Amino acid sequence: MKRMWLGLVTVFVLLATACGGGGGGGGESTSGGPSGGPVEIVFWHGNTDLALTQMNKLVKEWNAANPNMQVKPVYYGSSDRALTKVETAVASGVYPDIAYLYGSWAANIATSPALLTLNDFIENDPTFNWDDFWPAERFAATVNGKIIGVPALVDNLAIVYNPALFDQANLPYPSPDWTWDDFRAAAKALTDPATKQFGWAYPADASEDTVWHWEAMLWEAGGDILNADNTEAVFNSPQGVQALTVLQDMATVDHSIYIDTTNSKIQDVFNAGKIGMLVTGPWDLPGFKNVDYGVQIMPSFPGGDHETISGPDNWVLFNNGPDRAKAAFEFIKWYTDPEQDIQNALYTATLPIRQSELDVAGYQTFLDKYPGIQTFVENEQNALKARPVTPKYPMVSEALGQAIVSVLLGKADAQTALDQAAQAANAALAAP
Amino acid sequence: MEATGRRRAPLWLRAVHSDHVAGWTLAGPAIFMMALFSIYPVIWSVILSFQRKNLLSGESQWIGWENYEALTKDPIFKTALWNSAKYTALFVPLSIIAGIFVAVAVNRKLRLMAFYRLAVFVTLAISTISTAIMFLWLTEPTYGIINAFLHALHLPEQQFLADTNEALYVIVAMTVWGWLGFVVIIYLAALQGIPQELIEAAQIDGASRWGIFRNVTLPLLGPATFFLVVWLTINALQLFDEIYLTTKGGPLYSTTVIVYYMFVQAFQNFAAGYGAAMAYVLFALILVISIIEFVVGKRLVHYSA
Numbered sequence: 124m125k126r127m128w129l130g131l132v133t134v135f136v137l138l139a140t141a142c143g144g145g146g147g148g149g150g151e152s153t154s155g156g157p158s159g160g161p162v163e164i165v166f167w168h169g170n171t172d173l174a175l176t177q178m179n180k181l182v183k184e185w186n187a188a189n190p191n192m193q194v195k196p197v198y199y200g201s202s203d204r205a206l207t208k209v210e211t212a213v214a215s216g217v218y219p220d221i222a223y224l225y226g227s228w229a230a231n232i233a234t235s236p237a238l239l240t241l242n243d244f245i246e247n248d249p250t251f252n253w254d255d256f257w258p259a260e261r262f263a264a265t266v267n268g269k270i271i272g273v274p275a276l277v278d279n280l281a282i283v284y285n286p287a288l289f290d291q292a293n294l295p296y297p298s299p300d301w302t303w304d305d306f307r308a309a310a311k312a313l314t315d316p317a318t319k320q321f322g323w324a325y326p327a328d329a330s331e332d333t334v335w336h337w338e339a340m341l342w343e344a345g346g347d348i349l350n351a352d353n354t355e356a357v358f359n360s361p362q363g364v365q366a367l368t369v370l371q372d373m374a375t376v377d378h379s380i381y382i383d384t385t386n387s388k389i390q391d392v393f394n395a396g397k398i399g400m401l402v403t404g405p406w407d408l409p410g411f412k413n414v415d416y417g418v419q420i421m422p423s424f425p426g427g428d429h430e431t432i433s434g435p436d437n438w439v440l441f442n443n444g445p446d447r448a449k450a451a452f453e454f455i456k457w458y459t460d461p462e463q464d465i466q467n468a469l470y471t472a473t474l475p476i477r478q479s480e481l482d483v484a485g486y487q488t489f490l491d492k493y494p495g496i497q498t499f500v501e502n503e504q505n506a507l508k509a510r511p512v513t514p515k516y517p518m519v520s521e522a523l524g525q526a527i528v529s530v531l532l533g534k535a536d537a538q539t540a541l542d543q544a545a546q547a548a549n550a551a552l553a554a555p
Numbered sequence: 556m557e558a559t560g561r562r563r564a565p566l567w568l569r570a571v572h573s574d575h576v577a578g579w580t581l582a583g584p585a586i587f588m589m590a591l592f593s594i595y596p597v598i599w600s601v602i603l604s605f606q607r608k609n610l611l612s613g614e615s616q617w618i619g620w621e622n623y624e625a626l627t628k629d630p631i632f633k634t635a636l637w638n639s640a641k642y643t644a645l646f647v648p649l650s651i652i653a654g655i656f657v658a659v660a661v662n663r664k665l666r667l668m669a670f671y672r673l674a675v676f677v678t679l680a681i682s683t684i685s686t687a688i689m690f691l692w693l694t695e696p697t698y699g700i701i702n703a704f705l706h707a708l709h710l711p712e713q714q715f716l717a718d719t720n721e722a723l724y725v726i727v728a729m730t731v732w733g734w735l736g737f738v739v740i741i742y743l744a745a746l747q748g749i750p751q752e753l754i755e756a757a758q759i760d761g762a763s764r765w766g767i768f769r770n771v772t773l774p775l776l777g778p779a780t781f782f783l784v785v786w787l788t789i790n791a792l793q794l795f796d797e798i799y800l801t802t803k804g805g806p807l808y809s810t811t812v813i814v815y816y817m818f819v820q821a822f823q824n825f826a827a828g829y830g831a832a833m834a835y836v837l838f839a840l841i842l843v844i845s846i847i848e849f850v851v852g853k854r855l856v857h858y859s860a
Binding site: 206211213234319328381382384387392397514517518528534 | 607609610614688691692695697698716717719801802803804805806807808819822823824825
């Protein structure tokens with residue numbers, strides 16, 4: 124008799140702990156009763172350090188002013204892996220209200236049944252001012268007419284250079300009307316094997332980082348990635364070959380590029396004063412404490428323009444019922460308002476996400492704190508094209524990444540590499 | 556029946572009071588948890604491998620054996636299989652040989668032996684990301700220490716992780732180093748379990764040090780070796796962390812192994828079904844290799860009574 128009761132009690136206790144423990148994980152509360160009751164919004168983010176402190180300050184401000192709409196921030200780890208976490212959450216049926224997700228995932232997120240499309244919310248709110256966001260952001264947040272997120276971040280690529288090294292080599296600094304020939308010549312002059320100094324550095328891990336640097340060059344030459352309805356690759360055009368040949372020549376002939384196949388060291392090496400020029404974005408600026416850097420817009424090809432590429436990311440909203448949806452929208456609208464966003468920009472060296480932020484008090488402080496960032500803000504006007512918004516883009520990117528790395532490592536020439544990549548990309552675009 | 560005054564309890568009451576029921580009730584929760592977290596995903600995964608599924612949108616489509624057929628035609632998967640095979644064929648023997656060597660070295664009674672043992676075990680405690688960052692900088696072609704040494708010795712500098720022919724071997728070196736502590740712990744325990752009388756008997760018989768090692772020590776290390784071969788093979792075939800943290804399968808797929816390719820397909824290309832099919836091919840591979848190892852092991856390994 125005793126043994127049986129012992130067994131049953133043990134089972135009961137263990138099951139209770141297991142269920143209790145399992146249910147508490149993830150932090151997805153389901154509070155929020157019938158309309159009118161207090162709602163809790165779960166807010167997934169990848170902020171750390173200064174950005175985190177700043178975000179917490181704003182969240183606290185909101186929570187104090189909005190007792191009925193409480194925001195609970197949850198750190199989801201690195202933003203690189205956010206998509207996997209969101210995928211898992213959606214599949215499990217318990218997901219957040221807001222999540223920070225890369226713009227390049229927009230086309231895939233648009234297929235999620237849990238997504239909250241924002242067109243109605245925005246149309247019904249006259250103070251939201253959708254057009255105040257930069258064109259590149261609005262493009263990255265719209266899939267087939269559906270607005271799938273509120274822009275969270277915008278950036279672009281420009282030249283960040285080390286003036287001290289230019290001075291040492293008696294070279295003039297990069298100018299706004301530089302061509303890629305000028306860039307190449309400067310990089311060559313700045314390269315010195317004896318002191319292990321390079322003129323340029325390129326991330327060569329075949330990831331999207333590898334690809335998007337080159338895509339800017341493709342656009343500067345006047346080329347395009349895919350055709351108008353995203354069914355065919357057109358990057359192996361003469362413009363594409365021209366853009367990739369520059370990389371080929373600089374890497375295999377001049378040896379003026381620090382080719383980082385693990386994409387983990389470029390910033391450190393630049394900060395150590397061993398690289399003349401980088402092509403990178405404003406997020407790197409706070410890390411360059413040892414270099415008195417300068418910023419300049421990207422070069423052009425003869426006949427092309429100084430286009431750049433922008434990488435906007437989004438706050439994506441998910442549907443957890445009408446009350447939480449409305450609260451989430453209100454919160455994110457407030458969070459991306461110029462008054463709040465300029466504070467974020469100040470702490471994280473990210474560009475203002477709304478054009479009206481340039482008129483806000485605090486903008487000048489922002490410019491003063493990050494020398495050179497004004498060039499990035501103005502460069503946003505050069506972000507004329509955007510990467511194709513299609514669920515197949517990751518495969519196109521993969522093909523291009525391998526092609527670019529093979530050219531950088533001297534394993535293929537530009538035309539062959541691009542043709543092969545086009546083949547692979549077309550196969551992926553054609554598959555269901 | 557004799558009138559003893561006690562009647563036998565009914566069957567159900569006897570069953571409930573038996574040892575069987577008590578045992579199963581106590582083991583029940585653990586089995587339930589294991590089933591939930593192991594068996595359920597395993598079954599879900601095999602079903603997934605017959606579908607085309609996008610984890611985000613939730614839509615799935617039954618496509619039968621198409622994923623497996625696509626695998627046979629996928630050149631990158633073939634590269635991944637070949638890289639995994641190369642890696643395993645190098646990692647396992649090197650780990651075992653290095654492990655035995657170091658374990659014997661640390662099994663002696665010398666001064667500071669405790670420190671040496673700690674130095675060996677500490678590689679086990681270092682997280683993979685720390686090891687990865689360390690090796691990334693050691694092997695950095697331009698600024699790394701290893702190339703600086705080679706240069707000082709007038710030897711040609713290498714590209715290491717940036718070279719398609721060398722990258723995988725650098726990963727082998729990195730992981731053999733990382734796993735050394737584990738192998739040494741196992742062997743050290745096994746060595747200390749060898750009865751001294753056997754060694755002394757062999758010495759009295761006039762055997763040389765190498766003779767003792769080959770004919771007494773090694774056979775008695777058989778069970779440990781067998782365990783390590785099976786364990787290390789399974790781990791080697793499942794290599795992922797180090798690749799993800801250093802080369803990301805590159806340059807140009809030279810370090811793409813099965814699990815890494817699975818990750819790319821399932822989570823970066825959103826082809827979860829395809830990834831699941833790969834997982835099952837890997838499972839079949841590991842199963843076959845393990846069975847072979849067990850069959851061979853049964854013949855070669857002597858367990859002491």
